[in-house]
Amino acid sequence: MTAAGYVERAGLAVAAPLAEFVEEEALPGSGVAAEAFWQGFAALHGHFTPINRALLARRDNLQAQIDEWHRANPEAGSGAPEAFLREIGYLVPEPAPFRIGTVGVDPEIAEIAGPQLVVPVLNARFLLNAANARWGSLYDALYGTDALDGQVPPTGPYDATRGARVVAAARHFLEAACPLAEGCWADWQGGAPALADPSQLRGMRGPDLLLASNGLHIELIVDRNHPIGAAHPAGLADVRLESALSTIVDLEDSVAAVDAEDKVAAYRNWLGLMQGTLEASFTKGGRTMTRRLEGDREWTATDGSDLTLKGRALLLVRNVGHLMTTPAVLLPDGSEAFEGLCDAAITCLAAMHDRGRNSATGAIYIVKPKMHGPDECAFANDLFDAVEDMLGLPRHTVKIGVMDEERRTSANLAACIHAVRDRIFFINTGFLDRTGDEIHTSMLAGPVLPKERIKQATWIAAYEARNVQVGLACGFAGRAQIGKGMWAAPDRMQAMLEQKVAHPNSGASTAWVPSPTAATLHAMHYHQVSVAEAQAARMGETPAPLADLLTVPLLGDETLSNETIAHELDTNLQAILGYVVRWVEQGVGCSKVPDLADVGLMEDRATLRIASQHVGNWLLHGLVGEREVDAALARMAAKVDAQNFGDPAYLPMAGREDRSPAYRAARALVMQACEQPSGYTEPLLHAWRQRAKAS
Numbered sequence: 001m002t003a004a005g006y007v008e009r010a011g012l013a014v015a016a017p018l019a020e021f022v023e024e025e026a027l028p029g030s031g032v033a034a035e036a037f038w039q040g041f042a043a044l045h046g047h048f049t050p051i052n053r054a055l056l057a058r059r060d061n062l063q064a065q066i067d068e069w070h071r072a073n074p075e076a077g078s079g080a081p082e083a084f085l086r087e088i089g090y091l092v093p094e095p096a097p098f099r100i101g102t103v104g105v106d107p108e109i110a111e112i113a114g115p116q117l118v119v120p121v122l123n124a125r126f127l128l129n130a131a132n133a134r135w136g137s138l139y140d141a142l143y144g145t146d147a148l149d150g151q152v153p154p155t156g157p158y159d160a161t162r163g164a165r166v167v168a169a170a171r172h173f174l175e176a177a178c179p180l181a182e183g184c185w186a187d188w189q190g191g192a193p194a195l196a197d198p199s200q201l202r203g204m205r206g207p208d209l210l211l212a213s214n215g216l217h218i219e220l221i222v223d224r225n226h227p228i229g230a231a232h233p234a235g236l237a238d239v240r241l242e243s244a245l246s247t248i249v250d251l252e253d254s255v256a257a258v259d260a261e262d263k264v265a266a267y268r269n270w271l272g273l274m275q276g277t278l279e280a281s282f283t284k285g286g287r288t289m290t291r292r293l294e295g296d297r298e299w300t301a302t303d304g305s306d307l308t309l310k311g312r313a314l315l316l317v318r319n320v321g322h323l324m325t326t327p328a329v330l331l332p333d334g335s336e337a338f339e340g341l342c343d344a345a346i347t348c349l350a351a352m353h354d355r356g357r358n359s360a361t362g363a364i365y366i367v368k369p370k371m372h373g374p375d376e377c378a379f380a381n382d383l384f385d386a387v388e389d390m391l392g393l394p395r396h397t398v399k400i401g402v403m404d405e406e407r408r409t410s411a412n413l414a415a416c417i418h419a420v421r422d423r424i425f426f427i428n429t430g431f432l433d434r435t436g437d438e439i440h441t442s443m444l445a446g447p448v449l450p451k452e453r454i455k456q457a458t459w460i461a462a463y464e465a466r467n468v469q470v471g472l473a474c475g476f477a478g479r480a481q482i483g484k485g486m487w488a489a490p491d492r493m494q495a496m497l498e499q500k501v502a503h504p505n506s507g508a509s510t511a512w513v514p515s516p517t518a519a520t521l522h523a524m525h526y527h528q529v530s531v532a533e534a535q536a537a538r539m540g541e542t543p544a545p546l547a548d549l550l551t552v553p554l555l556g557d558e559t560l561s562n563e564t565i566a567h568e569l570d571t572n573l574q575a576i577l578g579y580v581v582r583w584v585e586q587g588v589g590c591s592k593v594p595d596l597a598d599v600g601l602m603e604d605r606a607t608l609r610i611a612s613q614h615v616g617n618w619l620l621h622g623l624v625g626e627r628e629v630d631a632a633l634a635r636m637a638a639k640v641d642a643q644n645f646g647d648p649a650y651l652p653m654a655g656r657e658d659r660s661p662a663y664r665a666a667r668a669l670v671m672q673a674c675e676q677p678s679g680y681t682e683p684l685l686h687a688w689r690q691r692a693k694a695s
């Protein structure tokens with residue numbers, strides 16, 4: 001008998017809303033029949049479930065052997081050595097030199113370097129903004145953030161002095177990106193300018209100009225009737241930059257999706273993007289508005305021909321990893337199905353509605369997170385083969401982006417790439433999860449450094465360098481992206497402008513940004529730096545030593561002051577509570593949480609993984625005790641409550657410690673940190689969110 005709320009499909013119990021979504025929304029128009037889909041879906045689970053389970057058991061087995069090594073070598077003061085890691089199969093032999101064979105990817109992936117935006121799939125309003133973030137106003141980005149001078153503009157009427165500084169800053173940008181043959185942009189009176197490199201002028205539309213540098217476009221919007229244009233000698237009303245070349249629609253770490261209802265909402269939004277029909281209505285500034293996807297942009301090229309530029313970012317979709325199961329589908333034995341298998345089948349089915357709107361080459365781009373080593377990459381490759389077969393898609397239609405964010409993947413990166421060599425479209429250093437796994441893998445080696453210092457330790461420099469070096473050696477240049485991680489301080493745009501230029505300079509062809517505004521500002525870096533040249537300069541470099549990568553960021557003999565320890569503990573617990581309370585009680589998977597100094601930081605499951613593993617590590621090694629942690633949790637709960645004052649949906653944690661699901665989830669995350677698989681936060685978050693939803 002099928003469980004209540006489920007319907008039987010090809011021997012599986014499928015939650016009724018999911019079956020309905022698939023049959024009434026995703027399948028019609030896809031060319032795939034319902035019977036064939038469900039048979040294929042059931043076969044997928046039948047074949048891959050035991051392999052998936054075996055891969056997870058292998059993770060546990062390797063971790064147990066590493067833990068055992070540390071127990072046997074308590075004085076080692078380091079991570080388990082390379083020879084041991086080879087012996088247990090954690091490290092595998094390098095493949096012979098090879099080059100990836102991926103073909104049929106869009107220019108945004110293969111040829112043009114630029115920002116990559118990430119957006120939680122469950123927020124339609126943000127999703128539309130993210131898809132439309134292909135273009136952004138440089139004037140708005142400079143005016144509305146601290147990018148210019150570290151100061152955010154006061155709210156209120158337009159500040160003409162600040163506006164003049166914005167216009168000057170945009171002009172400086174133009175001087176550098178598109179210099180004139182003679183004179184400077186301040187002298188420009190309108191019309192087609194004589195550029196030092198005339199090929200940088202790409203088109204005109206009335207008085208507007210289209211320029212380009214390093215493959216990225218710049219629109220100069222001329223409007224003498226506009227208040228800003230009226231004050232400019234050439235009537236320049238705005239400078240618009242091609243910004244988010246690609247956007248990752250995230251079903252993973254930035255969402256809270258714990259049941260069929262949540263998964264259907266996620267799949268429906270992705271389908272709406274692929275069909276081009278997604279809309280969101282909301283009230284902003286007292287006005288109700290409906291947001292839709294932008295169309296393409298039409299220009300006349302300098303030779304008089306029509307020139308069409310994409311109005312939207314190339315959309316990629318991040319599936320979940322191999323760990324979690326979902327109650328949206330039950331297997332014949334009554335157990336939950338692997339969520340990653342469901343995501344692969346259903347996000348690909350939805351992407352079949354694209355018909356060239358998103359990918360001009362017909363590719364489907366899946367970002368696959370949290371894979372541990374080459375066998376898990378090979379598993380994803382086989383899974384995508386099977387999905388292609390079940391949906392009737394040509395081989396390697398489904399491309400894979402491999403997040404290099406687990407230690408076993410970093411340490412075996414070439415072998416991981418080799419396992420997916422004909423469909424890989426990116427590698428990316430997900431340094432946040434990677435930091436969490438760094439702590440968890442060597443949990444028993446000793447106490448780790450404070451969080452900020454982990455970021456400066458030997459391992460991370462080796463990790464970032466090797467990722468680029470291995471990618472270049474495998475032939476990524478001109479074929480696939482080499483990506484860098486997230487800028488996790490969404491309000492600190494001046495600091496981002498100063499620091500994130502390091503990403504293109506390092507030879508990375510893309511890097512993550514948290515918002516459309518950050519994409520526009522980060523786009524300036526790709527005008528400053530030619531990634532093609534940066535990559536050419538690094539081609540043939542010997543990868544940073546594996547020994548450096550394996551150097552665990554331990555505290556060693558150093559003694560930290562009580563103040564440092566207390567501050568670190570408070571920082572971690574406040575971030576954990578601030579994030580978890582919105583996750584568990586409101587279903588918000590990515591939040592801007594003010595830190596102790598009131599700087600808003602992007603928190604997601606990966607930052608939560610770091611913070612919870614960090615507290616767990618210091619607890620295990622006695623830098624802090626359970627009573628201290630409980631006292632700090634209680635203090636930080638009151639702080640987080642105060643920070644959320646005014647949110648009508650918010651339930652305070654302080655004073656309700658034993659009843660607040662969020663508080664209990666946060667406490668469990670730190671007290672049970674060592675037992676969590678790979679230090680992941682999903683199992684506890686999901687369990688507590690399900691409880692909160694049920695109540």
Ligand SMILES: CC(=O)SCCNC(=O)CCNC(=O)[C@H](O)C(C)(C)COP(=O)(O)OP(=O)(O)OC[C@H]1O[C@@H](n2cnc3c(N)ncnc32)[C@H](O)[C@@H]1OP(=O)(O)O
Pocket residue numbers: 117118119120125126127129130250253254284430432433486490514515516590591592601602603604606607
């Ligand atoms: C380790 C990892 O896995 S990193 C990847 C996961 N992280 C992410 O995906 C980060 C995504 N970013 C976000 O969710 C948000 O930017 C947050 C939570 C960090 C901050 O959100 P908020 O505090 O609401 O942002 P803020 O108030 O500054 O700006 C809101 C505006 O910016 C837009 N915005 C902010 N972030 C995004 C985004 N990622 N995509 C699209 N639009 C966005 C919103 O649409 C909104 O504009 P609107 O009112 O016109 O709709």
Ligand SMILES: O=CC(=O)O
Pocket residue numbers: 253369403405429430431432433434485486606
């Ligand atoms: O997914 C990104 C990360 O840093 O983790």
Ligand SMILES: [Mg+2]
Pocket residue numbers: 253369403405430432433434606
């Ligand atoms: Mg991650």
